[in-house]
Amino acid sequence: MIISVPGTSANLGPGFDSLGLAVELRNKVEFHPSKFFSVSIKGEGENNPRLKGNNLFVGIFNDHYSRLTQKKQNFKFTFYNQIPMSRGLGSSSAVIVSAIASAHEAAGIRVSKRRILNHALVYESHPDNITPAVMGGFNVAAVEKNKVFSQKKHLPSYIKAIVTIPNKPINTSKARTLLPKSYSKENAIFNLSHTALTVGAFFNEDWEMLKLATQDRFHQKARMKILPELFSVQKTAYESGALMSTLSGSGSTFFSMAYDEDAAMIANKLSQKFPDFIVKILDFDNDGLIIER
Numbered sequence: 480m481i482i483s484v485p486g487t488s489a490n491l492g493p494g495f496d497s498l499g500l501a502v503e504l505r506n507k508v509e510f511h512p513s514k515f516f517s518v519s520i521k522g523e524g525e526n527n528p529r530l531k532g533n534n535l536f537v538g539i540f541n542d543h544y545s546r547l548t549q550k551k552q553n554f555k556f557t558f559y560n561q562i563p564m565s566r567g568l569g570s571s572s573a574v575i576v577s578a579i580a581s582a583h584e585a586a587g588i589r590v591s592k593r594r595i596l597n598h599a600l601v602y603e604s605h606p607d608n609i610t611p612a613v614m615g616g617f618n619v620a621a622v623e624k625n626k627v628f629s630q631k632k633h634l635p636s637y638i639k640a641i642v643t644i645p646n647k648p649i650n651t652s653k654a655r656t657l658l659p660k661s662y663s664k665e666n667a668i669f670n671l672s673h674t675a676l677t678v679g680a681f682f683n684e685d686w687e688m689l690k691l692a693t694q695d696r697f698h699q700k701a702r703m704k705i706l707p708e709l710f711s712v713q714k715t716a717y718e719s720g721a722l723m724s725t726l727s728g729s730g731s732t733f734f735s736m737a738y739d740e741d742a743a744m745i746a747n748k749l750s751q752k753f754p755d756f757i758v759k760i761l762d763f764d765n766d767g768l769i770i771e772r
């Protein structure tokens with residue numbers, strides 16, 4: 480059995496804790512019942528000794544498996560990870576979603592994607608990464624009474640993501656402590672109206688609107704100051720023709736979007752200017768969580 484979950488880019492500028500989309504970087508996990516517990520990791524995190532034992536995936540998997548079956552069973556887990564950790568590309572959401580889905584599969588219980596998403600909310604209180612991780616595509620999400628309510632838009636293949644991944648991580652929970660405790664009415668209205676415009680632009684495929692629509696006054700500046708090169712990443716992306724360029728989640732990655740025909744040129748400019756950062760052109764993912772039985 481293989482369970483896979485895509486990476487995500489959350490916020491998309493003004494849509495703090497509510498907007499996100501899925502990109503074609505996937506973490507896969509394969510598992511079998513076994514006499515002894517074991518973890519093997521290939522790709523991102525393979526040299527991280529902290530992940531070899533009772534990591535975030537294993538803890539969540541065990542919680543759900545024992546709740547669902549009332550049994551204790553060891554498993555052999557093999558992880559194939561493409562999503563870099565603590566770079567704002569939703570590695571924690573992918574792990575949470577895949578652990579919940581894996582535990583249900585291991586217990587032989589078929590469950591809807593919406594149910595998995597609501598379980599994921601217990602481990603990540605904001606829905607902007609877990610929703611596209613489960614559903615794929617562009618999503619707008621809100622939480623009411625511990626449930627996620629969301630709307631999805633399928634993303635076309637003629638637009639691409641260009642991710643500029645710095646060599647330094649930014650931990651999401653730490654990055655959340657950098658934010659102001661309150662916002663002025665003027666800034667709240669600014670983000671509300673720009674979020675609404677961003678959602679409209681995605682649903683109507685009005686990509687030329689995104690540069691204006693994705694401006695933010697809530698979180699980006701405070702976080703980008705941790706890694707000031709990010710201001711030049713955004714400037715370079717826009718000067719090279721990006722349709723939008725925003726901090727991905729809480730960073731450190733910068734997410735840009737472009738037409739297919741412009742993506743290689745923008746990525747080259749970014750790689751030349753920021754040789755220490757990894758620049759990748761990615762397709763968008765419209766599938767979200769995939770369970771291969």
Ligand SMILES: Nc1ncnc2c1ncn2[C@@H]1O[C@H](COP(=O)(O)OP(=O)(O)O)[C@@H](O)[C@H]1O
Pocket residue numbers: 506523524530534535536560563564565566567568569570571572574649650651652728729730
């Ligand atoms: N592949 C993985 N396996 C196990 N745990 C992981 C994995 N990827 C991420 N995590 C957990 O998630 C944490 C990173 O979460 P966070 O800072 O929110 O990063 P991101 O922005 O990538 O979601 C890591 O410290 C680790 O605990």
Ligand SMILES: N[C@@H](CCOP(=O)(O)O)C(=O)O
Pocket residue numbers: 487489490495496497566567568569570571605607608651654655698727728729730
């Ligand atoms: N809305 C959250 C998104 C965090 O995304 P991540 O990929 O950095 O975990 C926030 O901005 O804190």
